[in-house]
Amino acid sequence: MRKLGARILAGPYMIWMLVFTIIPLLLILYNAFTNTGGQFTLGNVAAIADPVNAGPLWLSLKMSVAVTGICLILAFPLALILRQISSDKNSFIVMIFILPMWMNFMLRTLAWRLILLNNGFLNQALNIMDMDPIYLMNTKTAVILGTAYDYFPFMVLPIYNALVKIDRDVIQAAQDLGAGDWVILGRIILPLSIPGIVSGITMVLVPSMSEFVIASMLGGGKVYMIGNVIEQAFNSGYADTHLGCGLSLSLMGLIIISMIAYYFFDRGGEGSALW
Amino acid sequence: MAKKLIDLIDISKSYGNKLILDDMNLYMNENRFLTLLGPSGCGKTTTLRIIGGFETPDTGRVIFDGKDITQLPPNERQLNTVFQKYALFPHMTIEENIAFGLKIKKKSRAYIKDKIKYALKLVNLDGYEKRMPDSLSGGQQQRIAIARAIVNEPKVLLLDEPLGALDLKLRQDMQYELIRLKNELGITFIYVTHDQEEALTMSDTIVVMNQGYIQQIGTPEDIYNEPQNAFVADFIGESNIIDSVMLEDKLVEILGTRFPCVDVGFGRNQPVDVVIRPEDIVLTEPSDGILQGRVLSGIFKGVHYEMEVEANGFVWLVHSTVLKEPGTQVGIWVDPFNIQIMNKPESEDEEVEVRE
Numbered sequence: 001m002r003k004l005g006a007r008i009l010a011g012p013y014m015i016w017m018l019v020f021t022i023i024p025l026l027l028i029l030y031n032a033f034t035n036t037g038g039q040f041t042l043g044n045v046a047a048i049a050d051p052v053n054a055g056p057l058w059l060s061l062k063m064s065v066a067v068t069g070i071c072l073i074l075a076f077p078l079a080l081i082l083r084q085i086s087s088d089k090n091s092f093i094v095m096i097f098i099l100p101m102w103m104n105f106m107l108r109t110l111a112w113r114l115i116l117l118n119n120g121f122l123n124q125a126l127n128i129m130d131m132d133p134i135y136l137m138n139t140k141t142a143v144i145l146g147t148a149y150d151y152f153p154f155m156v157l158p159i160y161n162a163l164v165k166i167d168r169d170v171i172q173a174a175q176d177l178g179a180g181d182w183v184i185l186g187r188i189i190l191p192l193s194i195p196g197i198v199s200g201i202t203m204v205l206v207p208s209m210s211e212f213v214i215a216s217m218l219g220g221g222k223v224y225m226i227g228n229v230i231e232q233a234f235n236s237g238y239a240d241t242h243l244g245c246g247l248s249l250s251l252m253g254l255i256i257i258s259m260i261a262y263y264f265f266d267r268g269g270e271g272s273a274l275w
Numbered sequence: 276m277a278k279k280l281i282d283l284i285d286i287s288k289s290y291g292n293k294l295i296l297d298d299m300n301l302y303m304n305e306n307r308f309l310t311l312l313g314p315s316g317c318g319k320t321t322t323l324r325i326i327g328g329f330e331t332p333d334t335g336r337v338i339f340d341g342k343d344i345t346q347l348p349p350n351e352r353q354l355n356t357v358f359q360k361y362a363l364f365p366h367m368t369i370e371e372n373i374a375f376g377l378k379i380k381k382k383s384r385a386y387i388k389d390k391i392k393y394a395l396k397l398v399n400l401d402g403y404e405k406r407m408p409d410s411l412s413g414g415q416q417q418r419i420a421i422a423r424a425i426v427n428e429p430k431v432l433l434l435d436e437p438l439g440a441l442d443l444k445l446r447q448d449m450q451y452e453l454i455r456l457k458n459e460l461g462i463t464f465i466y467v468t469h470d471q472e473e474a475l476t477m478s479d480t481i482v483v484m485n486q487g488y489i490q491q492i493g494t495p496e497d498i499y500n501e502p503q504n505a506f507v508a509d510f511i512g513e514s515n516i517i518d519s520v521m522l523e524d525k526l527v528e529i530l531g532t533r534f535p536c537v538d539v540g541f542g543r544n545q546p547v548d549v550v551i552r553p554e555d556i557v558l559t560e561p562s563d564g565i566l567q568g569r570v571l572s573g574i575f576k577g578v579h580y581e582m583e584v585e586a587n588g589f590v591w592l593v594h595s596t597v598l599k600e601p602g603t604q605v606g607i608w609v610d611p612f613n614i615q616i617m618n619k620p621e622s623e624d625e626e627v628e629v630r631e
Contacts, residue, residue: 169362172329173420175349176356177376177427187375191366 031245044246053229053247060226063144064209070148071155071204072197079159079196080189086164097156105150109217112146113137116218138220146218147208154207155200162196163189206255226251278305280431280463281326286335288321295321296332297487303465304480305430308457310466312474313484314510319467320435322484326465327356327433340430354431355424359439361416363408369395369419370404376427394422397456414445421456431463438473450476471511475499483507504617508550515556515591519549519616527616530587532566536614548617553594555613558584564606570599 035041047053078097085093100108115121116136123133136142166189174188212227219225226247233244281303288296296318303309311319324330325337328349337345344352355376363372370391377387395401398418408416417437424432434453438446454477457464468474474481475495483490483498483506491503502508505516519529524539529549541547561567568586580598584591586607599605 167360167362169358169360170364172349173356173358173362173423174364174375175329176327177423178350178379179375180350183379188364 028245028248031242032249033246035242036240044242045250047243047246048250053226056224056229057226057251059140059224060209060211063140063147063223063225064205064211066144067147067151067208068155068201068205070144071152072201074148075152075155075159075200076193076197079156079163079193082156082160083163087168094160098153100153106213108150109146109214112142112149112218116142116145137218138222140219140223142218143215143223143225146214147211150214151204151208154203158199158203159193159196162193162199166192202259206259209255210251279303280305280340281465282338283322283325284336284338286322286325286332286337288318288325288330288332295487296325299335299487299489301482301489301492303431303463305463306461308454308464308466308477308479310468310474310478310481311484312468312471312481312510313490314469316486317484318487319469319484323356323433323435323465323467326431327354328352353429354433355427355429356433356435357417357420357424357437359436361408361413361420363416363419363423365408367408368404369400369406369408369411372408372419373423373426375423380427390426394426397425397459398422398452414441414449417441417449418452421453425456425460425462429462431465432460434464434466436468437466438470439468446473453477475511483510485510501615502550502617505548505550508548508615508617513553513592513594515549515551515553515589517549517551517589519547521545521547521616525611527614530566530589532587534565534609534614535611536616537611538614538616541616541618546619548619550615550617551591551609551613553581553592554579555609556584556591556593556595557608557610558582558593558595558597558599559606559608561604561606564608566607568605568607570601570603570605572601573598 032044033040033042035043048057082094082097113120117123118133118135118137120137122136126133136145170192171184171188174184179187210227210230212225212231215223215225215228230244230247230251233240233247279302283299283301286296286299286301287294295316299318299322301322311322313319321330325332328344328347328351332345335345336343339352339354349356364375367375373391373394374387377390382390391404392401395403398421400415400418400422403411403415403419408419411419417440420437421432437453438449441449450473453464453466466474466477475498478495480492481495481498482492485506491498491507493501498507498511502511502514508514508516517529519527521527521538521541521544522533523543524541525536527534527536527538527547527549558564558570566586568584568591571583571585571590573580573582575598576594579594579596582593582595582599584593584605584607591607593607
């Protein structure tokens, strides 16, 4: 009876999965491997190698690596500081860093527009300080900055979670054995936070690679990433659903490969705290 | 003449409004097994952490081997700590754990290898070099923690309740192991525990602490046989502590009855605390006792029976290998030598002025 009850409770979720995940996935698979005439083809999947698509993919990869790098460089020291603060029982400040995650993502990106526009806040501030304006709007730099800002919390939290798990005694033991601050950082804290770093990298790298909204809003159509290519395949005047599905599938393949790496490292499950 | 190795001078420490250590003075001699013993919150761990450098005292100085090290960080102190929860580095093999301190000191590869071998032999864990800490039992991890500390040849080893997480049998084995280690290494051990049996078994010197004050310093025998005050008597072993009056030298009135004793110098008609250990009470025929009473209960405890005997309105705790059935009328007799007289403290947490 218990088993039956559990199955009934799982029912709605099963239906949800079927209707919104499994069936669409099968449709994508079907579309990816057929052409408009309904015949089997590998062309849509292989289209990722076409320079027209490979260019944006390569750009996406470079930009997402840059975004991930910026997030990591900023997040690790911040997570260290947050660890220190939270050990002093001041969870309010930790909260302040989580709060932006709850704010609408479009709003956050629009805010960057206002900052980076040619007569935006940044250049107004520079003007007041009598400095030359910087024209960042509609550049890769703008997209990288905006994306890094949006995904920053996804880097901070897994690292923070890994850091707070490190026993205070372990750090004190290292100190006791003669380790200075840098040795403790390099040989104790950093290695023990690797699962969190891997989680953070995956959670920033994967979504920022297929990002297209930020590229549109801050790149002004001049920054053309693989996400934009796929979007165009579905939405533009000369839409080709089959091509879009094929490209999506190829991208998914790349993501699955990185997920395997993710599960390999993230045994502690630091990333799960986010979901 | 033993050399003074560590000297704590006028140490005070508080957290917020809570005073943990109040103007403590304590010195420790070289090559001793010294135990800080007391209930939780008595300041024993704080004392250890001040010596280790993990806490800085609010006032006072820590002198180590003639040098003031009060402000020296832990990594620059010539002593090592064994933590209660082992605190092994979980991402390193046993070998790497033990080598950690030596690598920082830039010792040669051959030297480190020899030391690892020596240390593992010392703690009876040869062949564990390549294992990871989480594949070891609690007792084994604790021994690795000790090995990791002693390869650095510290002058002092600080141990913070290192056996607290182990089960009874393992704890007893480890107690002997620690005594053996201390004798083989010839270094000073400073040991923190709340377990009086552990303290009595291992120590050369015991420092009994309560509420931030040192209550008594002495050998295990001194502490057990001649507790300085009711707290020590109560904390170390079981005891009967009775309000009494010292009538004159060598005569004390306990519960209205006169008992001969051996203590002198308390004055005449002076209120005192009397401690009589349960195993020092001899149950006799009613006519042969100094007091007459009735057995209330008897429980078998393994080595002895534990009985409660009511006499003169006080329930006496008695240990004996012979059981007197509950309800039996008995006499109570105590050897004058086994009656321990203590001055009444002026306040609950009065400091006792005794040094080693």
